[in-house]
Amino acid sequence: MGRVSDAREKLMNAVRELIWTGSYGSTTIDHICERAGVKKGSFYYFFESKADLAVAAIDAEWQRRRPELDSLFSPSVPPLERFRKYCDYSYRFQDEIRSKCGCVLGCPLFALGAEVSTREDRLQKKIQEILDYKGMYFESAIRDAHAAGLIHAPDAAAKARMLFAYYEGLLTQARIQNDIAVLREMETGTMSVLGAAEAGAATK
Amino acid sequence: MGRVSDAREKLMNAVRELIWTGSYGSTTIDHICERAGVKKGSFYYFFESKADLAVAAIDAEWQRRRPELDSLFSPSVPPLERFRKYCDYSYRFQDEIRSKCGCVLGCPLFALGAEVSTREDRLQKKIQEILDYKGMYFESAIRDAHAAGLIHAPDAAAKARMLFAYYEGLLTQARIQNDIAVLREMETGTMSVLGAAEAGAATK
DNA sequence: ATAGTAGTTGACTATCTAGTAAACTTCGAT
DNA sequence: ATCGAAGTTTACTAGATAGTCAACTACTAT
Numbered sequence: 462m463g464r465v466s467d468a469r470e471k472l473m474n475a476v477r478e479l480i481w482t483g484s485y486g487s488t489t490i491d492h493i494c495e496r497a498g499v500k501k502g503s504f505y506y507f508f509e510s511k512a513d514l515a516v517a518a519i520d521a522e523w524q525r526r527r528p529e530l531d532s533l534f535s536p537s538v539p540p541l542e543r544f545r546k547y548c549d550y551s552y553r554f555q556d557e558i559r560s561k562c563g564c565v566l567g568c569p570l571f572a573l574g575a576e577v578s579t580r581e582d583r584l585q586k587k588i589q590e591i592l593d594y595k596g597m598y599f600e601s602a603i604r605d606a607h608a609a610g611l612i613h614a615p616d617a618a619a620k621a622r623m624l625f626a627y628y629e630g631l632l633t634q635a636r637i638q639n640d641i642a643v644l645r646e647m648e649t650g651t652m653s654v655l656g657a658a659e660a661g662a663a664t665k
Numbered sequence: 666m667g668r669v670s671d672a673r674e675k676l677m678n679a680v681r682e683l684i685w686t687g688s689y690g691s692t693t694i695d696h697i698c699e700r701a702g703v704k705k706g707s708f709y710y711f712f713e714s715k716a717d718l719a720v721a722a723i724d725a726e727w728q729r730r731r732p733e734l735d736s737l738f739s740p741s742v743p744p745l746e747r748f749r750k751y752c753d754y755s756y757r758f759q760d761e762i763r764s765k766c767g768c769v770l771g772c773p774l775f776a777l778g779a780e781v782s783t784r785e786d787r788l789q790k791k792i793q794e795i796l797d798y799k800g801m802y803f804e805s806a807i808r809d810a811h812a813a814g815l816i817h818a819p820d821a822a823a824k825a826r827m828l829f830a831y832y833e834g835l836l837t838q839a840r841i842q843n844d845i846a847v848l849r850e851m852e853t854g855t856m857s858v859l860g861a862a863e864a865g866a867a868t869k
Numbered sequence: 870a871t872a873g874t875a876g877t878t879g880a881c882t883a884t885c886t887a888g889t890a891a892a893c894t895t896c897g898a899t
Numbered sequence: 900a901t902c903g904a905a906g907t908t909t910a911c912t913a914g915a916t917a918g919t920c921a922a923c924t925a926c927t928a929t
Contacts, residue, residue: 462873462875462926462927462929463873463874463876463925463926463927464874464875464876464877464924464925464927465875465876465926465927466876466877468876468877482783483783483784484688484689484690484781484784485690486688486691486780487690487784489915489916489917490916490917490918491916491917499877500878501878501879501918502876502877502879502919502920503876503877503878505917505918506875506876507876510917510918511917564782564783567779572779572780574837574841575775575779575780575840575841576776576779578768578843579686579687579768579770579843580687588841589841589842592841619850619853622847622850623831623854623857625834626830626831626834626835626854627831627834627858629834629837629838630830630831630832630833630837631830631834633778633833633837634830636782637778637782637789637792637796638793639782639783646823646826646827649823650827650830653827653858653860654827656857656860666896666897666898666903666904666905667895667896667904667905667906668894668895668896668897668905669895669896669897669905669906670906672906693885693886693887694886694887695885695886695887703907704908704909705887706889706890706906706907706908706909707906707908709888709889710907711906714887714888715887
C-alpha cells in the first residue's frame with residue numbers, strides 16, 4: 462500500500478560512489494542527495510544519518526558481491542588457483558573502475574575503515590565484519606592448499622592474516638599512487654607469501 | 666626584526682595530531698586553531714590553506730623522524746637485524762601512541778594518502794615522496810641481505826615493494842581493529858615474506 | 870472510486886566553516 | 900627611545916551543512 466520508491470537504493474549507490482571516489486569526510490548529505498536525485502527530506506525519511514546510510518549501503522553491496530567471491534573461492538577450484546583467479550579478478554576490477562573514473566580506487570572498505578576507525582563506531586564494526594569475511598576465504602583456501610601439500614602453512618589463520626595485510630596494502634598503495642601497475646605483482650607476491658613454488662620463477 | 670612566534674610550529678603539531686587521531690576531512694581549520702591555541706588570523710598569516718599546512722607539517726615531521734630510521738637501517742647493522750629492530754620500534758611506537766590516545770593509529774601517512782588520493786594533489790605528492798623514502802630503507806637492507814646470502818632476493822626492489830605493502834597493510838589493519846596485537850606478527854611475517862629462516866620456527 | 874498509507878517536496882532554522890581585513894601589539898635594530 | 904617589521908586579535912561576511920516540518924502527491928488494496 463502507498464507509493465513505491467527506489468530512493469533508498471539510489472541513495473545507497475550514491476553514497477558508495479562518493480565515499481569510494483572521495484572520502485567519507487568529504488561526502489556530505491547534500492552531495493549524496495544531489496547525486497542520487499533525491500531530496501533531503503526523502504533522505505531523512507529513509508535514513509537517520511550519513512553513517513546509517515553508509516552502513517546500509519556497505520552491507521547491501523557486500524550481499525551483492527558475495528556470490529562472486531563464493532565462486533572465486535569455491536572449494537571445487539584447486540586452492541592456489543583460487544588465489545590466481547582472485548588476483549586476476551582484482552586487477553580487472555580495478556582496471557574497469559579506472560577507465561570509468563580515471564582513478565584507481567583500491568578496496569572500498571579498507572581506506573574507509575582507516576578513515577573512520579576512531580569515530581563512527583557502528584560503521585567501523587560493519588566494515589570490520591565484512592573484512593573478516595574476506596579473511597575466511599583466504600584461510601579456507603590456505604588450509605586446503607596445506608592439506609594438499611601445495612604449501613607449508615600449519616597455521617592457516619596466521620598465513621591468511623599475512624596475505625590479507627599484503628593485499629590490502631597493495632590495493633591501497635595502488636590507490637595512493639593512482640597506478641594500476643602496482644597490482645601486476647599481486648599474483649607473484651601472493652605465491653611468494655604463501656611460499657608456493659612459482660612456475661618458472663627464480664625462487665631457489 | 667619584529668616579534669618572534671612559535672605559532673607556525675604549534676599549528677603544524679596540531680594538524681598532525683588531529684589528522685592522525687581523526688582524519689583529514691574531519692579536521693577543520695577552526696579545530697586546528699583551537700588545538701594550537703592560535704587565532705585564525707594567525708593561521709592565515711602563516712599558511713594559505715589546510716592543505717598547505719598539512720604539507721608543511723608532514724615534511725617537518727619527516728625531517729624530524731629521519732635520523733631514527735637512519736639509525737634503525739644503518740648499514741652497520743646486519744641486514745635482517747635492521748628489520749627486527751624496525752618491527753620492534755614500530756610496535757613500541759604504536760603502543761606508546763595507544764597509551765596516550767587510547768587508540769592504535771597506524772602509519773600517519775598511509776591512511777591520509779588513501780583519503781586524499783583523489784583530491785589534494787600537492788599533499789598527495791608529498792606523502793608519496795616520503796613513503797618512497799621509506800621503501801628505500803627496505804630495498805637497501807634487502808639488497809644487503811641478499812648479498813650476504815641471508816635471503817634469496819635477486820630483485821630487491823620488488824621484494825621491498827612487497828614488504829612495504831605488507832607493513833602498511835598490517836599497520837592499517839591494527840588501526841582499523843584498534844588492536845595492537847595485530848602487530849605482534851610483524852616480525853614473523855617479515856621474515857616469512859623475506860624468505861628468511863626463522864630461529865626455531867616451524868617453516869619446513 | 871476512493872481511502873489511507875508510503876513516499877515526496879520545498880522552505881525553513883541553526884550552526885559550522887572558510888576566508889578577510891583593519892586595528893592593534895610586541896620586539897629587534899638602530 | 901623609537902620606528903618599523905613581524906605577528907596577533909577581533910569582528911565580520913558569505914556560503915555550506917545538518918536537520919526539521921507540514922503540506923503535498925501517487926499508488927495500491929479494497
